[in-house]
Amino acid sequence: MDDKSSSETRGNPIRCRAAVSRKPGEPLVIEEVMVAPPMAHEVRIRIICTSLCHSDITFWKLKDFPGIFPRILGHEAIGVVESVGEDVDEVSEGDTVIPTFMPDCGDCVDCRSKKSNLCSKLPFKVSPWMPRHETSRFTDLKGEVLYHFLFVSSFSEYTVVDVAHVTKIDPSIAPNRACLLSCGVSTGVGAAWRTANVEKGSTVVIFGLGSIGLAVAEGARLCGATKIIGVDLNPDKFENGKKFGVTDFVNSGNCGDKSVSQVINEMTDGGADYCFECVGMASLVHEAYACCRKGWGKTIVLGVDKPGSKLSLSSFEVLHSGKSLMGSLFGGLKAKSDIPILLKKYLDKELQLDEFVTHEVRFDDINKAFDLLIEGNCLRCVIWMDKQVSS
Amino acid sequence: MESNNKSETAGKVLRCKAAISRIPGEPLVIEDIEVDPPQAWEIRIKIICTSLCHTDITFWKMKAGPAAVFPRIFGHEAVGVVESVGDHVEEFTVGDTVLPVFLPNCKECSDCKSQKSNICSIFENNFSPEMPRDGTSRFKDMNGEILHHFLWVSSFTEYTVVDVTHAVKITPEIPVDKACLLGCGVSTGIGAAWKVAEVEEGSMVAIFGLGPVGLAVAEGARQRGALKIIAVDLNPEKFDIGKKFGVTDFVNPETCGEKSVSEVIKELTNGGADYCFECIGLASLMQEAFLSSRKGWGKTVILGVEMHGAQVTLNPYEFLRGRSVIGSLFGGIKPKSDIPVFAKKYLDNELRLDEFISHELSFQDINKAFELHQEGKSLRCIIWMDR
Numbered sequence: 001m002d003d004k005s006s007s008e009t010r011g012n013p014i015r016c017r018a019a020v021s022r023k024p025g026e027p028l029v030i031e032e033v034m035v036a037p038p039m040a041h042e043v044r045i046r047i048i049c050t051s052l053c054h055s056d057i058t059f060w061k062l063k064d065f066p067g068i069f070p071r072i073l074g075h076e077a078i079g080v081v082e083s084v085g086e087d088v089d090e091v092s093e094g095d096t097v098i099p100t101f102m103p104d105c106g107d108c109v110d111c112r113s114k115k116s117n118l119c120s121k122l123p124f125k126v127s128p129w130m131p132r133h134e135t136s137r138f139t140d141l142k143g144e145v146l147y148h149f150l151f152v153s154s155f156s157e158y159t160v161v162d163v164a165h166v167t168k169i170d171p172s173i174a175p176n177r178a179c180l181l182s183c184g185v186s187t188g189v190g191a192a193w194r195t196a197n198v199e200k201g202s203t204v205v206i207f208g209l210g211s212i213g214l215a216v217a218e219g220a221r222l223c224g225a226t227k228i229i230g231v232d233l234n235p236d237k238f239e240n241g242k243k244f245g246v247t248d249f250v251n252s253g254n255c256g257d258k259s260v261s262q263v264i265n266e267m268t269d270g271g272a273d274y275c276f277e278c279v280g281m282a283s284l285v286h287e288a289y290a291c292c293r294k295g296w297g298k299t300i301v302l303g304v305d306k307p308g309s310k311l312s313l314s315s316f317e318v319l320h321s322g323k324s325l326m327g328s329l330f331g332g333l334k335a336k337s338d339i340p341i342l343l344k345k346y347l348d349k350e351l352q353l354d355e356f357v358t359h360e361v362r363f364d365d366i367n368k369a370f371d372l373l374i375e376g377n378c379l380r381c382v383i384w385m386d387k388q389v390s391s
Numbered sequence: 392m393e394s395n396n397k398s399e400t401a402g403k404v405l406r407c408k409a410a411i412s413r414i415p416g417e418p419l420v421i422e423d424i425e426v427d428p429p430q431a432w433e434i435r436i437k438i439i440c441t442s443l444c445h446t447d448i449t450f451w452k453m454k455a456g457p458a459a460v461f462p463r464i465f466g467h468e469a470v471g472v473v474e475s476v477g478d479h480v481e482e483f484t485v486g487d488t489v490l491p492v493f494l495p496n497c498k499e500c501s502d503c504k505s506q507k508s509n510i511c512s513i514f515e516n517n518f519s520p521e522m523p524r525d526g527t528s529r530f531k532d533m534n535g536e537i538l539h540h541f542l543w544v545s546s547f548t549e550y551t552v553v554d555v556t557h558a559v560k561i562t563p564e565i566p567v568d569k570a571c572l573l574g575c576g577v578s579t580g581i582g583a584a585w586k587v588a589e590v591e592e593g594s595m596v597a598i599f600g601l602g603p604v605g606l607a608v609a610e611g612a613r614q615r616g617a618l619k620i621i622a623v624d625l626n627p628e629k630f631d632i633g634k635k636f637g638v639t640d641f642v643n644p645e646t647c648g649e650k651s652v653s654e655v656i657k658e659l660t661n662g663g664a665d666y667c668f669e670c671i672g673l674a675s676l677m678q679e680a681f682l683s684s685r686k687g688w689g690k691t692v693i694l695g696v697e698m699h700g701a702q703v704t705l706n707p708y709e710f711l712r713g714r715s716v717i718g719s720l721f722g723g724i725k726p727k728s729d730i731p732v733f734a735k736k737y738l739d740n741e742l743r744l745d746e747f748i749s750h751e752l753s754f755q756d757i758n759k760a761f762e763l764h765q766e767g768k769s770l771r772c773i774i775w776m777d778r
Contacts, residue, residue: 116687118713120662282707295508301710311705315674315697318718322510325717327710 010083010093011037014044018138018156019366020146022070024063027367028155033072033146035158036137038085042130043166044137045097048175050077050154051357051380052369053183054210055304059126059149060370066126071147072138075101077154078169078179088163096171098182098339101150102330103131103164117194117334122164124329126150131162152182155366157385167335173343176360176382177353181339183330184380185356187302188215188278189342190331192223196274196300200224205264205272206246207288208279209237211356211379212302214244216276218352219331221245222345225274229267231260234376243355261290271297279303282311285325289313294321301327356380401475401485402428405435409530409548410757411538413462415454418758419547424464424538426550427529429477433522433552436489439567441469441546442771443760444575445602449698450541451761460520463539464530466546467493468574470567480555488563490574493542495523495556496726509725513556523554544574547757549776559726565734568751568773569744573730575721576771577747579694580607580670581733582722584615587692588666592616597656597664598638599680600671601629603747603770604694606636608668610743613637621659623652623676626767635746653682660685667691674701677716681705686712693718747771753778 014035019028038044056073059066081095091097103119110116118124122131128147129135137160138146138153153159169178180186188211192198204220206213209232217228221244230238230246238249248267252260265271271293277285280303289299301311313325333339345351359381361368372378405426410419429435447466453459473487483489497503500512514523520539521528529552530538530545543557561570572578580603584590594617598605601624609620613636621640622633630641640659644652657663663685669677672695681691686709693703693716705716724730736742750772752759763769 110687113687116713118687285707295502295510296505301707304711305707307708309707311707311710312702313705313716315672315677315693315701315703315718318677318693318703318716319696320510320718320720322508322717322719322723324715325710326713326715327707328713329711332713 013037014158016157017363018072018146019363020070020140021060021073024067024069025061027370028073030364030366032141033156034139034141035156035160038083038160039133040086041088041132041163042085042160043088043091043097043163044082044084044158044160045079045099045166046082046158047077047079047154047156047385049179049382049384050074051179051382052076052373054373055150057370057373058304068128068147070140070144071128071149072153072156072159073149074154074156075099075150075152076179076183077152078175078182079159082158090163091166091168095168098167098169098178099152099154099159099161100165100167100182100330100335100339101152102333102335103151103162104167104335105164106336111334117328117330117332119164122162130160131164155383167339169340169343173347176357177346178343179382180353180356180380181342184211185215185218185353186333186339186342187331188212189219189222189351190333190338191276191300191302191328192216192219194332194338195326195328196276196298198223198225198274201226202273203227203229203268205229205231205275205288205291207231207275207277207284208303209241209246210278213276213278214241214356214379216278216302217241217244217246220274222350227268229264229272244352259287259290261287264291268293270294273297275299277301277303280305282309285311286313289323289325292323294323297321297323299323299325301325357382360384404428405550407549408754409464409538410754411462411532412451412465415459415461416452418761419465421755421757423533424548425531425533426548426552429475429552430525431478432480432524432555433477434480434483434489434555434558435474435550435552436471436491436558437474437550438469438471438546438548438776440571440773440775441466442571442773443764444468445764446575446696447541448761448764449696460539462532462536463520463541464545464548464551465541466548467491467542467544468571468576469544469546470571470574471551474550482555483558483560487560488567488570490559490561490570490730491544491546491551491553492557492559492574492726492730493544494721494724494726495543495554497556498727503725509721509723511556522552559730561731561734565738568748569737570734571773572744572747572771573733576603577607577744578724578730578733579722580604581611581742582724582729583668583692583694583719584608584611586723587717587719588668588690590615590617590666593618594665595619595621595660597621597623597660597667597680597683599623599667599669599676600695601633601638602670605668605670606633606747606770608670609633609636609638612666614742619660621656621664632770651682652679656683662686663689665689669693669695671695672697674703677703678705681709681714681716684714686714689714691716694722748773751775
């Protein structure tokens with residue numbers, strides 16, 4: 001189903017194609033679905049392109065709640081507003097927008113504070129529904145409900161998103177670059193820039209050189225960090241990492257008798273100013289904490305470990321070291337104000353985005369994106385909704 | 392010995408009285424001891440008064456393990472006058488009023504030079520019970536047996552020797568019994584509120600443990616205009632004392648019913664406190680304090696000394712939600728620069744110290760201070776050496 005004129009479809013359900021995840025861990029099925037018109041405070045979007053993020057894979061595989069099926073996954077995307085529901089003033093039909101899993105209502109105590117990006121009005125949670133009315137806008141052709149994912153559900157030609165989850169952007173930016181700021185790259189860059197507030201001349205360590213870790217490196221580089229140490233099990237990631245500002249590499253599988261933190265403490269003469277955990281393993285958070293510098297070192301938790309995992313710190317070390325342990329979602333960014341700032345930095349050639357896109361596929365081949373990410377040789381695979389893949 | 396004249400006692404071994412702890416957990420014994428003259432970069436101090444801190448008690452009770460070191464001269468919160476100085480000492484002269492402190496401040500390492508840290512590197516990882524530079528003791532009993540130092544201060548004695556990095560010069564204008572309090576507990580609490588947490592006007596603060604450190608946090612938070620200061624303690628009597636220091640709400644964990652302390656605090660603060668302070672030293676309370684902090688920006692400050700090697704177990708999900716944890720020794724205070732500032736604030740009536748003193752004793756009754764502390768009946772008990 002190609003581009004429809006909004007006047008035809010406004011107010012009516014749209015029949016279009018979506019990649020539906022019907023069973024945990026099994027290939028998505030491209031089928032026709034019905035997308036209801038947006039309710040109050042909602043926006044219906046025609047997706048231009050979307051990219052696969054590790055969190056999609058996590059929930060795709062999850063058999064028990066909050067895994068839920070059948071579901072339309074995808075949460076990193078860019079699109080054009082097809083129609084808006086009542087009480088929507090912020091965006092209009094034809095606007096280019098980035099949907100985000102993080103809400104930004106602009107109005108609650110958190111949204112108005114510089115210190116937080118965790119909107120209280122529409123708190124983030126892993127929900128199968130739309131945030132305000134807790135219902136779904138998707139049904140399959142049998143009339144069965146299809147569940148939403150992270151309030152975005154971008155593996156569909158059309159989706160409906162709450163206006164708090166929509167950021168209007170400059171349409172001139174290449175969509176297969178802008179979509180990256182919808183999740184992963186923003187999380188990493190934001191973590192360095194906003195959460196940690198990396199200072200010029202700092203030493204930074206990054207555990208895990210996937211897209212998030214590389215985005216942290218990029219953010220740290222932008223902030224003026226002079227030593228950026230990447231830690232990963234895969235030595236191929238170093239060459240890649242250099243493009244994003246990584247200056248030194250530690251292969252965590254190759255430290256011999258020493259722990260990774262010991263190696264890093266030696267390399268940095270006592271520990272780094274900032275350590276980022278970008279994998280999602282409690283044991284790595286412990287390593288990160290162990291190699292951040294006493295006195296002022298900050299350890300930042302970004303990776304999401306499985307439910308029930310615990311961090312265990314020695315209370316003696318906590319007391320005596322003066323180190324801080326912190327974390328954030330979405331890199332501490334406020335979507336509506338910070339995404340445009342990052343896009344401008346991209347246009348001004350300060351922020352790199354191009355290197356994150358390693359593969360591009362057509363919507364029909366969406367399952368290839370899953371294979372590529374799982375195999376581990378992919379950073380971001382962009383999925384184009386149009387029949388033509390833009391080259 | 393009241394002499395300011397350098398020639399009389401300088402360079403000589405001094406004989407004086409000290410309260411020696413010979414057997415863990417048993418009363419201190421006041422005996423004559425010998426105190427060596429200060430070596431290079433050391434000063435010898437005549438103690439005027441000293442106070443008992445929970446950390447003295449913790450180590451006094453230790454029966455086994457590397458931290459159990461006896462016979463020992465305890466005490467680390469005190470004020471005195473410089474009796475003589477060793478070679479290379481330029482910062483202090485005979486007659487100066489000084490506070491010996493457990494935390495070094497060399498002023499030369501990158502931590503001392505940075506605004507962001509108070510963890511001086513000079514004697515890093517040195518947990519020796521003796522003098523920091525050469526690892527030997529300056530104390531002997533009358534049988535010639537070595538007496539161990541404590542926290543590089545050892546103030547339960549008429550004379551002690553400390554390294555110059557462990558001494559702070561202060562104005563003689565401040566009454567000595569108030570100055571003495573700035574050597575540990577009170578400064579820790581005030582510093583934690585002012586420097587580590589940076590409590591702002593309108594903040595909501597939760598304090599776990601209303602001993603002198605917790606009360607000092609309350610005082611520091613009140614000074615900064617905190618809107619709500621919630622204290623958590625098992626002893627309801629502490630509320631009355633707490634109110635004097637700015638505590639606005641009191642939570643007794645035993646009367647929370649089915650709710651956890653963190654649930655009660657979240658209700659009182661409409662989602663969680665901006666700053667939570669743990670001032671006891673129990674991993675379980677550190678965890679509870681963390682859970683009581685607000686998403687988005689809630690900061691938990693750990694001040695209590697956990698002595699059982701227990702791990703603090705925290706949920707990573709809470710960190711992703713914007714919470715943070717930081718520990719701090721001595722409330723982030725840089726002794727040589729910050730203690731004189733606190734002394735001045737006291738003199739300018741911007742900082743209250745008098746209310747921390749609940750008892751006063753003479754040196755010979757020092758064991759009474761331990762009893763009062765164990766019974767939970769004292770805040771700070773000032774022990775006067777000359778009375």
